Amino acid sequence: MKKTGPISLFLCLSLLASIITLSSCGGGADEHQHEMSDTLASDSGNQNIEEYYQIPLPGDFFASLRTLGAVAKPGLLNPSENISNYTTSAEKAVNFGVYSSDLFYCSNFNQKADILKYFENLKRLADDLGISSVVTDETMKNIEANLSNTDSLNRITSSVFYDATTALESSGQGATLALIIAGGLTESIYLGTRIVSSYKDGSAAIQLIADQKFPMDNLYAYFNKYPEDSRIAQIAEKIAPLNKIYNSLTETPKDSSASKEGRKVIGSETLIMMNADDYKKLSTVAAEVRNSLTQKASN
């Protein structure tokens, strides 16, 4: 009896360990995860309609600006050494977005001088946000090996951003993700207004910058999912002047859409108009808001 007790215990514990290990393995547990018991389902079987808000990556915006003839200018990025300013989780999340946008800018406009430093910053911020798996040593090696390849750098940056999105959603950190997106969108608008510095009537690049109202609307709708999060309230307030400019733009009715070559044509019923004054205001406010996110406030 004295002998069999501990052995049974050992065997049972081994069995338990195996069962627990098996049930926590990602791939093999697919069926288990997808066909949970009634008890579990009653916890998570909420039939409320879930709403998702998607916002294009900064890389899409810069790629479009590049196609429209925009050219990079030096000295625009958030200095990499500013990272030491970011101590709160809100600052870290927002500036993860800012540095991501800077990286998309670098890879789209062939500005490679500081790319490694910016990726190192993303790695540090990702570690602090608890999503260290999104920028690994392997990622860094991959970047070094592809420094001369714009497409690869763009792909790696997209992959880091996408993985960060998934990791944050998976760990129930949707509010942190909203902050990252806020930082990325603000930096994109700021950089856009700097590289398209002169206003021209009918310019497609100016229209694209004006149309950032749509992602901005989605961002605020996303913010509304987290009414209790004080970080969201704080950042929404900081970005508010930029949102206010977008909300003040006039819109003119547009002819209704038809079809073209068998494909449906879809578009907003109104066109957002931006004149030279609006653009000047937007450029000024974008810089102010961006600086309020990236520079440490002096208390």
Added chain:
Amino acid sequence: MSTRYFIATILLGFSSICLHAQVKLSDTQPAASLCQDFHKKACSFVKKDINYKYNSQSRDALFRPGQKSKLTFTAHKGYDYRLTFAGEDKILQGAAVSFRIIDSRTKKELFNSEDENATEFEFICDSSINLTIEIQLPENSAETSGKVLYGCVGFLLESRPTLNTGF
């Protein structure tokens, strides 16, 4: 006595660990991680076409049969878009994901997959717009057999600068 005590302790421990593991599973593994990259593997377009590239607004989510969901994305002027859905057969059982595309602002319906008997949709965007897609999964009779079903649904969006064809 002592063996029984051991067994009882182990069984109690086992059930409490199992319970804990299940609760932890539901708390820490929401939809996104279970279905990561599902759309990349499962979604494809019937018609081959040129220049379309993956759009970052694509996504995955975990669904139950009969569940409804809404997804809003931005389409920009001067781009062509095409989108499609795919779902695991365990929740679809051969049926399709039905979806409606709505102008997010005016709430006007622009496309209904059931009216057109379609599984994908392609459009040219002539002025930037936020579009809301309402997704509805079919009910599944297997749900009544004592198991609650979950399955991944993927949304694949592709875009390209609008092609100007003809002279």
